[in-house]
Amino acid sequence: MTEHKDVIIVGAGPAGVGMASLLRRIGVENMLVIDRYEVGASFVRWPQETRFITPSFYSNPFGQIDLNAVNPASSPALSAGVEHLDGTAYAKYLQEVLRDSGAEALTSTHIVEVSLTQKGSFRLFSSSGQKWVTPVLIWATGEYQFPDKNVFEGAEHCLHYSRVNSWRDFKQDDYVIIGGYESAVDAAINLLEQGCRVKLLTRSAPWANNHIADPSISLSPWTRQRLQQVMDNRYFEIYEDADVTSVLKTSSPDGGYRIHTANGRAWCSHQRPILGTGFLCGGGARQLAPFFDWNAAGFPLLTPEDASTRFPGLYLVGPQVRHEQHIYCFIYKFRERFAVVAKAVAQQLNLPLRDDDLKLLTEDICCQDDRCHC
Ligand SMILES: Cc1cc2nc3c(=O)[nH]c(=O)nc-3n(C[C@H](O)[C@H](O)[C@H](O)COP(=O)(O)OP(=O)(O)OC[C@H]3O[C@@H](n4cnc5c(N)ncnc54)[C@H](O)[C@@H]3O)c2cc1C
Structure with missing residues (x-):
């Protein structure tokens, strides 16, 4: 049996969960979030002593959402009661956000193959033989589970x-x-x-x-x-x-x-x-290598809507997103792209958007200049 979904998100880390939460908010109903392990799996696998580098603070009501939140309504600081969360606490926060969003999620489900249907939709296969078809595939598979093992000989x-x-x-x-x-x-x-x-x-x-x-x-x-x-x-x-x-x-x-x-x-x-030399360039997007064009630096080329330049229904969210000199490798950076993807998905699915749905998330990359002029 092949199940049809309007949207499938592969990966339930901050990128996948944040994206799911926003798509639910704009009215996407028939959506599925899939992860090969559990929600927040990469964080569960951090060394026990590792703490967030970016601090968490509940400043949401004043228009500055918690630096590590994946949507404007939540705050890891409130969820965990600490400023520098460990991986387990952050995974718990992600589980709460996903549960509150009402999105359907399937864990322990590894997507091992993606192909195209004749109509240009995506057909996904799991390692246990399940199949889905969707016109909108959001790839949110991160970097952490893809270490670069070939940095030098030996x-x-x-x-x-x-x-x-x-x-x-x-x-x-x-x-x-x-x-x-x-x-x-x-x-x-x-x-x-x-x-x-x-x-x-x-x-x-x-x-x-x-x-x-x-x-x-x-x-x-x-x-x-x-x-x-x-x-x-x-x-x-x-x-x-x-x-x-x-x-x-x-x-x-x-x-x-x-x-x-x-x-x-x-x-x-x-x-x-x-x-401590980092992760595979392009991270989990390498699993779908033929579906993207790649630049000389080893990152997938994306449209201004963060879709694959080869297949417009395939979106990339998370730390592998690059636009010109902008590197979106922190949560507070890549969450700014959720609204861009959500707008494109809403257009594709003919969903009406209210201005309020996309508040607090910036679309304009010109506003995201990291260079400090002070
Ligand atoms: C030690 C360390 C400290 C960090 N500290 C900070 C910090 O303080 N602040 C900050 O903003 N960022 C920090 N980062 C970076 C941040 O953790 C990442 O940018 C973030 O986790 C990326 O989120 P993601 O959802 O894209 O990926 P992930 O959290 O890795 O989620 C990807 C998910 O995809 C699933 N998956 C992968 N392939 C498949 C498949 N084929 N089928 C099904 N599921 C699949 C995985 O199981 C995983 O759950 C840190 C990173 C590290 C390594």
């Missing part, structure tokens, strides 16, 4: 940040961390808190970029502040200008790894080096 020997359950599971020893941004610095701070010795190998020192306002390309104030507190820790060594080119497993009887950099330096580590 990267497969390393442990990626996204595979860590808890830093408390690490024994007191020496660790090498590769990377210099949010996840690498978070790993370093957590391991130092466990009493470990840490060497951080980084190409540059993003914490030195005080003048860059955009947290997508420099270190956030929260991480910078935490880093300051461990800078003098005698167990902490930072090696800047360390462009790692390979990690080799040594053949010595007690195991170990050798880490090489482009400028000829090398380090040894008994423990698997930890990768």
